[in-house]
Amino acid sequence: MLSRILEAALLAADQPLGADRLLALFADAERPTRDEVHAALEALRGDCAQRAIELVEVAGGFRFQVRREFAERVSRLWEERPPRYSRALLETLALIAYRQPITRGEIEDIRGVGVSSSITKTLQEREWIRIVGHREVPGRPAMYGTTRRFLDDFNLKGLDELPTLAELRDLLQINVELPLEDAPGAGGDVADGVAAVRGESHEDEPPEGESPEGESPEGESEAEPGDTPEPTPLNDAGDESGEEPSAVPAPALADADRG
Numbered sequence: 205m206l207s208r209i210l211e212a213a214l215l216a217a218d219q220p221l222g223a224d225r226l227l228a229l230f231a232d233a234e235r236p237t238r239d240e241v242h243a244a245l246e247a248l249r250g251d252c253a254q255r256a257i258e259l260v261e262v263a264g265g266f267r268f269q270v271r272r273e274f275a276e277r278v279s280r281l282w283e284e285r286p287p288r289y290s291r292a293l294l295e296t297l298a299l300i301a302y303r304q305p306i307t308r309g310e311i312e313d314i315r316g317v318g319v320s321s322s323i324t325k326t327l328q329e330r331e332w333i334r335i336v337g338h339r340e341v342p343g344r345p346a347m348y349g350t351t352r353r354f355l356d357d358f359n360l361k362g363l364d365e366l367p368t369l370a371e372l373r374d375l376l377q378i379n380v381e382l383p384l385e386d387a388p389g390a391g392g393d394v395a396d397g398v399a400a401v402r403g404e405s406h407e408d409e410p411p412e413g414e415s416p417e418g419e420s421p422e423g424e425s426e427a428e429p430g431d432t433p434e435p436t437p438l439n440d441a442g443d444e445s446g447e448e449p450s451a452v453p454a455p456a457l458a459d460a461d462r463g
Contacts, residue, residue: 206236207244214268220356222265263355293323301366305336305347
């Protein structure tokens with residue numbers, strides 16, 4: 205009975221539920237122990253072994269989600285296209301994730317180009333980053349760190365589950381030697397992330413298609429320090445098209461996530 209109650213709550217919830225929230229479902233007289241809740245959750249996980257959904261634990265708690273192998277088909281239920289993020293946005297997010305807390309100026313020093321305010325705004329609107337404090341230097345610049353939502357959206361229980369730079373470099377080498385047909389451009393994205401965290405910079409090339417998410421509006425395009433930026437053409441949505449879009453769409457983690 206306990207596992208059925210937990211299953212109903214997880215299916216009805218629109219976000220992951222932690223053990224404390226699951227325990228709050230019960231009156232004091234009938235409240236199970238924390239160990240009993242975890243045992244019931246493990247039983248639920250086993251029940252899903254042969255089903256199209258799985259029970260996963262992320263930073264925010266437990267949730268049901270569609271298995272990755274069915275995500276592409278299930279995503280066709282929604283007509284809107286998943287957002288695509290620019291190289292600059294992904295590099296900025298990678299630097300914040302691996303080097304937090306970090307200021308905007310420190311990100312710019314590593315990348316070698318300015319970080320437009322639209323990038324940090326997009327990341328904050330997605331609730332992937334937040335201001336965690338201010339550096340005690342002149343001007344007291346804001347320091348950025350990742351959020352629990354970032355961990356949930358990328359299927360992580362903690363920052364210690366982020367891939368190491370060595371693993372990212374190994375993946376890049378595999379993609380270079382044996383290109384993956386089901387992941388076009390993956391090698392380039394991994395290279396960008398590794399280069400950004402290592403303090404290297406890739407020169408951005410303008411894309412041929414639409415502008416990715418997180419581009420700078422007119423007047424805020426990234427430019428090399430000391431250079432005079434030339435006007436950047438805008439697409440129909442009013443976004444700049446000066447960054448090469450990533451081949452990686454919005455986090456695949458949710459995989460048509462139920463909660």
